[in-house]
Amino acid sequence: xxFFKLYFFVCLPPGEIAIRVFRACTELGIRTVAVYxxxxxxxxxRQKADEAYLIGKGLPPVGAxxxxxxxxxxxxxxxxxxxxxxxxxxxxxxDFAQACTDAGVRFIGPSPEVxxxxxxxxxxxxxxxxxxxxxxxxxxxxxxxxQDAQEFSNTYGFPIIFKAAYGGGGRGMRVVRSxxxxxxxxxxxxxxxLAAFGNGALFVEKFIEKPxxxxxxxxxxxxxxxxxxxERDCSIQRRHQKVVEIAPAAQLDPHLxxxxxxxxxxxxxxxxxxxxGTVEFLVDKHGKHYFIEVNSRLQVEHTVTEEITDVDLVHxxxxxxxxxxLPDLGLKQENIRINGCAIQCRVTTEDPAxxxxxxxxxxxxxxxxxxxxxxxxxxxxxxxxxxxxxYDSLLVKVIAHGKDHQTAATKMNRAxxxxxxxxxxxxxxxxxxxxxxxxxx
Numbered sequence: 001x002x003f004f005k006l007y008f009f010v011c012l013p014p015g016e017i018a019i020r021v022f023r024a025c026t027e028l029g030i031r032t033v034a035v036y037x038x039x040x041x042x043x044x045x046r047q048k049a050d051e052a053y054l055i056g057k058g059l060p061p062v063g064a065x066x067x068x069x070x071x072x073x074x075x076x077x078x079x080x081x082x083x084x085x086x087x088x089x090x091x092x093x094x095d096f097a098q099a100c101t102d103a104g105v106r107f108i109g110p111s112p113e114v115x116x117x118x119x120x121x122x123x124x125x126x127x128x129x130x131x132x133x134x135x136x137x138x139x140x141x142x143x144x145x146x147q148d149a150q151e152f153s154n155t156y157g158f159p160i161i162f163k164a165a166y167g168g169g170g171r172g173m174r175v176v177r178s179x180x181x182x183x184x185x186x187x188x189x190x191x192x193x194l195a196a197f198g199n200g201a202l203f204v205e206k207f208i209e210k211p212x213x214x215x216x217x218x219x220x221x222x223x224x225x226x227x228x229x230x231e232r233d234c235s236i237q238r239r240h241q242k243v244v245e246i247a248p249a250a251q252l253d254p255h256l257x258x259x260x261x262x263x264x265x266x267x268x269x270x271x272x273x274x275x276x277g278t279v280e281f282l283v284d285k286h287g288k289h290y291f292i293e294v295n296s297r298l299q300v301e302h303t304v305t306e307e308i309t310d311v312d313l314v315h316x317x318x319x320x321x322x323x324x325x326l327p328d329l330g331l332k333q334e335n336i337r338i339n340g341c342a343i344q345c346r347v348t349t350e351d352p353a354x355x356x357x358x359x360x361x362x363x364x365x366x367x368x369x370x371x372x373x374x375x376x377x378x379x380x381x382x383x384x385x386x387x388x389x390x391y392d393s394l395l396v397k398v399i400a401h402g403k404d405h406q407t408a409a410t411k412m413n414r415a416x417x418x419x420x421x422x423x424x425x426x427x428x429x430x431x432x433x434x435x436x437x438x439x440x441x
Contacts, residue, residue, distance in 0.1 A: 015379025016394065017086040017298070018045035024314035033080060035071065037064035042386065044379045051078065061390040065089045066198075068096055072103045082106040082321055084314075088392070091297040092119045092167075108321045109275050110220075110296045117271055118294040121165050122203050128291040131270040133263045136282065136290040138205035146186050152204045153182065159207040162186060164193035164200075170240035171196040175207055208290065211282040213237065214249055215295075216264035217305045219316055220273040225326045227333045228261040229309045232301055238356065245301035245344045247308050250405050256287055263291070276302075276317050300346075300397070303377060307342035307401040341408040342401045345416065347381070348393040349424045358393040362386055364423035368396070369415030373408070375399040387424055395421075 022032045022045070034049035039061045046052040053074045056064020064070070066089060075083060083100050085091040085108065094116035100107040109115065117123050122141050129135055137156055142165045143149055153160050153176070162185060164172025172193030174185035186202070194200035217229040233249035234242045249257075264279035278295045302313050311331065319329055326332070350356040363385045368376055378396035380387060387395070398415055402408035 015043050015045045016377055016397065017088075017300075019048045019379050020377055021084050021086065021314055022048045024312060024318065028315065028318060030318070033074075033078060035065075035074060037061040039388065039390065044382070044385075053078065061388070062089075068099050071096075072099055072105070075100075075105050076103055080105055082108055082318075084108040084317070085297060087297050087300060092295065094119060106321050108317050110273060110277065114271050114273060115296050118277070118296040119166060121163060121293055124294055125291070127270055128267055131263075131267050133267050133291045134289060136205045136208060136292065139203045142201040142203050146183055149176075149182060149186055149204050150179075153179070156206045159209070161205050161207040162189035162202045163205060164189070164197055165203050166199045166201060167193060167197035170237075172200075172202065173240045205292075208282050208284050211235075211284050212249070213242075213280070214252070214260060214283055214289070215278045215280040215299070216261055217299075217302070217313070218264050218268050218273065218277050218279060219313075219320070219326060219331060220268055220275060220277070221320050221326045222274055222323060223325045224269070224272070226265050226268045226273060227326060227331055227336060228264050229305050229311055229313075229336055230338055231257060231260055232304055234301065242301065243346060245304055246405070246408075247301075247304035247342050248338050250341075253287060256283065256289065260289055263289075267291070267294070275320050276313055300394075301344050303375065303397060303399045304342035304344050307375070307399060308338050308340060309336055310339065311336070340401060340403045341405045342399060343405075343408045343412050344400075345398045345412060346394055347396045347398060347416075347419065347421075349387050349395050350393050358389065359424045360387045360389045361424040363421060365420060366422075367418070367420040369398065369418030371411075371415065373401050373411045374415045375401070 018034060025032045032049040034046050034052040035055045036043060036046055036052055037056050038054065055070040055074060056067045059067060083105055090096040092115060094112045097107045097109060097112040097115045101112060117127060125135050125138060139152060159175055159177045162174045172189050174189040176182050176185045189202055190200040193202060213234045214231050215234055216231045218226060219229065220226040230247065231249050232245050232247040234245045236244035260281055267279055268277065276298055278299050280292045280295065281289045282292055283289045298313060306313055316329060316331065349359045351359045363383060366381055366383045368381065376396055376398060381396035398412065400408045400412035400415060402411055
């Protein structure tokens with residue numbers, strides 16, 4: 001694969017993660033291919049790739065990036081050897097992974113069967129139980145009607161939470177605290193899941209109040225080797241969507257860290273996991289952890305893990321797809337060490353005055369925070385960029401790395417304060433600065 005063309009499927013939002021992968025490929029001497037919808041001819045990711053092709057002619061933007069036949073057609077017509085799914089859209093769809101395999105194109109991720117198992121949250125729960133990993137009490141299969149949810153709440157009591165069975169990212173999730181809220185939230189969760197993932201199936205869990213959201217980065221190869229790259233704390237969220245991510249988790253009991261990482265590796269080995277993935281847990285106030293899901297893809301917050309371990313996760317993904325083993329890459333568990341602390345913030349185009357609804361328009365002025373210990377991952381964060389209404393509101397990821405949590409937080413606050421963005425109404429970095437000031441005090 002050292003000389004293959006890497007066809008990159010554009011993900012959510014179309015741009016930032018594509019550019020991240022393109023850069024890794026260029027470092028490895030790999031030619032890159034971008035795809036774009038009719039509405040995205042001006043997107044920066046096109047300029048960063050060696051080649052770019054239109055997909056989904058006549059379709060709306062989201063529909064274009066979900067159109068598997070067009071994606072496979074472009075790959076086959078241009079002698080593409082591998083597809084990196086990034087995150088969002090089709091990244092956790094087993095039918096897309098299978099379509100790549102059937103077309104003779106390598107899917108840079110787990111096998112289609114593992115993607116299917118991990119993408120079905122109910123089946124993933126069953127696998128975790130069989131592996132001896134603790135799970136939150138929940139339904140064993142997607143519920144078929146409102147009555148199923150009522151019966152669950154009668155058994156376990158409120159609060160409960162509806163979750164989309166075939167997706168994530170906070171969509172299709174609704175917390176219910178009383179019988180009066182049950183029907184409305186069931187209908188809303190179903191509609192959100194159907195719109196976001198094409199399947200409205202839901203399952204129900206007991207809702208854990210004010211937990212820590214801890215996730216463990218894993219890597220597996222074709223030879224059964226699995227390692228972890230320690231954990232990230234993603235507890236600062238809005239509407240079940242992550243806003244700030246920290247690695248390693250601050251003030252985490254070492255014994256709890258050992259249990260979380262051991263359970264993650266055990267679960268991955270249970271299914272023969274290959275490539276990069278994330279095992280997510282909730283930790284309650286008593287320090288008890290519960291498995292919630294596996295994301296069988298690269299995470300938005302993979303950057304903080306890279307900063308503290310000095311492991312390039314995209315390089316590792318590509319090398320594993322080539323057929324190399326983790327030991328071949330020098331990735332042995334005893335070699336993985338934590339170096340300092342890293343924090344990621346998401347600067348987004350959202351309007352606090354409208355309940356953080358996404359804002360659109362042209363960026364007239366853009367000045368970023370930079371300096372020692374600051375990494376910026378972006379695609380549309382520049383003067384003249386057009387912010388589309390069709391995708392996620394993420395503008396730029398800001399990553400700060402320092403010798404400890406306090407140092408990283410100080411660097412982050414300074415970098416965010418340097419940002420100047422004009423044109424779209426929102427300047428959401430002010431919100432993030434407030435978050436950090438509260439955390440520091």
